[in-house]
Amino acid sequence: xxxxxxxxxxxxxxxxxxxxxxxxxxxxxxxxxxxxxxxxxxxxxxxxxxxxxxxxxxxxxxxxxxxxxxxxxxxxxxxxxxxxxxxxxxxxxxxxxxxxxxxxxxxxxxxxxxxxxxxxxxxxxxxxxxxxxxx
Amino acid sequence: xxxxxxxxxxxxxxxxxxxxxxxxxxxxxxxxxxxxxxxxxxxxxxxxxxxxxxxxxxxxxxxxxxxxxxxxxxxxxxxxxxxxxxxxxxxxxxxxxxxxxxxxxxxxxxxxxxxxxxxxxxxxxxxxxxxxxxxxxxxxxxxxxxxxxxxxxxxxxxxxxxxxxxxxxxxxxxxxxxxxxxxxxxxxxxxxxxxxxxxxxxxxxxxxxxxxxxxxxxxxxxxxxxxxxxxxxxxxxxxxxxxxxxxxxxxxxxxxxxxxxxxxxxxxxxxxxxxxxxxxxxxxxxxxxxx
Numbered sequence: 334x335x336x337x338x339x340x341x342x343x344x345x346x347x348x349x350x351x352x353x354x355x356x357x358x359x360x361x362x363x364x365x366x367x368x369x370x371x372x373x374x375x376x377x378x379x380x381x382x383x384x385x386x387x388x389x390x391x392x393x394x395x396x397x398x399x400x401x402x403x404x405x406x407x408x409x410x411x412x413x414x415x416x417x418x419x420x421x422x423x424x425x426x427x428x429x430x431x432x433x434x435x436x437x438x439x440x441x442x443x444x445x446x447x448x449x450x451x452x453x454x455x456x457x458x459x460x461x462x463x464x465x466x467x468x
Numbered sequence: 469x470x471x472x473x474x475x476x477x478x479x480x481x482x483x484x485x486x487x488x489x490x491x492x493x494x495x496x497x498x499x500x501x502x503x504x505x506x507x508x509x510x511x512x513x514x515x516x517x518x519x520x521x522x523x524x525x526x527x528x529x530x531x532x533x534x535x536x537x538x539x540x541x542x543x544x545x546x547x548x549x550x551x552x553x554x555x556x557x558x559x560x561x562x563x564x565x566x567x568x569x570x571x572x573x574x575x576x577x578x579x580x581x582x583x584x585x586x587x588x589x590x591x592x593x594x595x596x597x598x599x600x601x602x603x604x605x606x607x608x609x610x611x612x613x614x615x616x617x618x619x620x621x622x623x624x625x626x627x628x629x630x631x632x633x634x635x636x637x638x639x640x641x642x643x644x645x646x647x648x649x650x651x652x653x654x655x656x657x658x659x660x661x662x663x664x665x666x667x668x669x670x671x672x673x674x675x676x677x678x679x680x681x682x683x684x685x686x687x688x689x690x691x692x693x694x695x696x697x698x699x700x701x702x703x704x705x706x707x708x709x710x711x712x713x714x715x716x717x718x719x720x721x722x723x724x725x726x727x728x729x730x731x732x733x734x735x736x737x738x739x740x741x742x743x744x745x746x747x748x749x750x751x752x753x754x755x756x757x758x759x
Contacts, residue, residue, distance in 0.1 A: 344513060345510050345616075346612060346613070347509045348512065361678060362678075362687075375676045376676070376684065377679075378678070401687070403675075414613045414617070
């Protein structure tokens with residue numbers, strides 16, 4: 334199809350996704366952005382967040398961590414350190430992980446060295462859970 | 469007939485050892501396959517990453533970045549990446565020797581050297597011999613990119629805060645299944661990127677950068693450090709198992725040789741025992757006949 338876009342999601346462990354899609358939504362560090370075929374060339378860093386794409390009218394969700402996205406008019410390459418498809422995340426475990434992260438953040442004071450790390454872990458865990466629930 | 473029994477016992481012992489080395493060889497082979505696969509899977513990520521980094525480095529001069537800051541090297545840190553387990557031939561020994569040589573040379577130049585061991589073998593060896601910090605042992609059983617992220621977290625902030633001036637990474641480069649070579653890579657200050665490589669001008673795309681190109685470089689350089697570390701990790705894990713495979717294969721073969729020569733010895737001893745017994749009987753009957 335003429336209005337399709339090639340999408341590659343690459344992590345250090347594997348090629349998480351490789352195929353043609355209609356639309357991609359990427360959690361850029363400056364805000365979420367959607368990409369259709371014919372997008373201007375763009376290089377953006379990507380934050381921990383939710384990435385989704387539409388293929389044959391169906392949406393697929395991924396929880397991804399930091400990296401960057403390279404967009405050209407017909408191809409999107411996402412290089413991130415982890416990418417998990419929604420149905421590959423164990424909901425129960427994700428929920429437990431979020432609860433643990435939450436209690437850690439609550440215990441630490443803002444001045445603590447580990448506070449930022451705990452906060453980041455909480456954000457990651459929350460996103461994973463959200464994505465898992467969409468799968 | 470004590471000698472006979474002893475030989476028999478030895479044969480049993482050696483064949484049991486052989487079973488173990490053979491099993492270890494097979495375990496290492498399957499682990500090696502997995503590790504090799506990881507290496508293959510990592511390649512597209514690494515090469516794509518380098519493409520982008522190079523094209524970015526052409527646009528922004530990266531000299532100003534703190535991770536590229538060249539200072540007079542007074543304090544040096546060295547990451548020594550070994551495996552956690554032994555029984556893999558000269559894999560760790562060679563690496564440790566190379567690390568020692570490197571450190572000794574730097575100390576001779578009057579530099580202050582600290583060691584960051586990754587992997588238990590290196591940690592155990594250097595524990596009492598060198599200044600150790602941020603050690604990471606027992607990590608290779610199951611690791612992913614988060615290990616590289618942790619190691620990077622240990623090394624990046626102190627360098628930016630100028631707590632040390634140079635960082636070297638020593639690990640076994642994976643050449644092929646039977647050849648691994650210790651190599652020394654300078655991590656900090658990062659060697660300049662993209663300058664001398666001629667990127668094909670047709671391939672250069674003028675991107676919109678989001679956030680600005682400088683900020684993007686700011687985020688990409690720590691990622692680059694993690695890519696370098698992760699590469700070293702997967703190569704170490706592949707090399708370790710490849711080396712163990714070869715070592716165990718050798719050991720199995722040696723066991724077979726030993727069993728062969730021991731069996732020969734056993735049969736000879738048995739034969740001479742029988743002959744001796746026969747001689748006794750013959751001697752006995754002759755004596756009776758004479759009597």
